[in-house]
Amino acid sequence: LKGAPPKIMNFEVPVSHRAADGTYVLAARHGGSLVVALLNGDKTMRTMRTYPGYPSLPDITEDGDSIVVATAMLQENKKYAMKALRLNTNPPEIPKALVPLATDDDGLESESDPDFTRDSKGQRWMSYVDGERGNGHLEIVPVGEDFRATGKPFEITTEEERASEARLVALGDGVILVAYLREKADPKDKTIELVTEDLVCEVVKK
Numbered sequence: 150l151k152g153a154p155p156k157i158m159n160f161e162v163p164v165s166h167r168a169a170d171g172t173y174v175l176a177a178r179h180g181g182s183l184v185v186a187l188l189n190g191d192k193t194m195r196t197m198r199t200y201p202g203y204p205s206l207p208d209i210t211e212d213g214d215s216i217v218v219a220t221a222m223l224q225e226n227k228k229y230a231m232k233a234l235r236l237n238t239n240p241p242e243i244p245k246a247l248v249p250l251a252t253d254d255d256g257l258e259s260e261s262d263p264d265f266t267r268d269s270k271g272q273r274w275m276s277y278v279d280g281e282r283g284n285g286h287l288e289i290v291p292v293g294e295d296f297r298a299t300g301k302p303f304e305i306t307t308e309e310e311r312a313s314e315a316r317l318v319a320l321g322d323g324v325i326l327v328a329y330l331r332e333k334a335d336p337k338d339k340t341i342e343l344v345t346e347d348l349v350c351e352v353v354k355k
Contacts, residue, residue, distance in 0.1 A: 160177040160178070161177060162178050162207065164207050164209050166216060171190040173188035173189075174188075174218070175188055176207035177207070181203050182203070183202060183204040184198070186243075202222035205262060206220070211267075212273065215235045216235070217233060217234070219231065219233040220232060220233075221262060222247075228259035231252070232249060233248055233265070234248060235294075250263055251297040251298055259285070260278070262277060264276045268323050269322060269323055274317060276289045276305070277315075278312065278313055279302075285311065286305075286311070286312065289350065290303070305329075305346070312329045312330060312332070314329060314330050326348075327348055328344070328345045331343075
């Protein structure tokens, strides 16, 4: 990004994804806000948009002919609210606003660290940490193209377990691989485990 104004940019938690036409989508935290940029094939800046709010690590995933960027924004009550946007890739275009990720009806709990995937059967899923960030329960919920839940969430971790930083990978025949960091159920044992599980998911209506 050298030579693209501003001259010096201090990016935090940057992630990127290469679109089919060679365009790079970059998402990062900069100046306490989320920035999403389109870079040319030689990684020079094409366009950039800023979204106010302090974001967590963004997630970038392909969804058919579009690219989804999801993150969680810190709220005034120190809770997190998940947001996302969908970029058109033909032609590449960054939307003007983030869209809330609606997982349930109350919206009272903190929800953070979203990770989006589309399984081999075309169903979209979102995993997230429900409760205190880094110390909540890992859940997965089916969502539609508008990022609203289309069924009930499922708890991947047990009541005693705490999880963070999950990643979803779509495998064949609708199976989803989830990898996440988990604290052991024993409160005296602070060991962090890297856990992988294969999920066979189906949509259960609310």
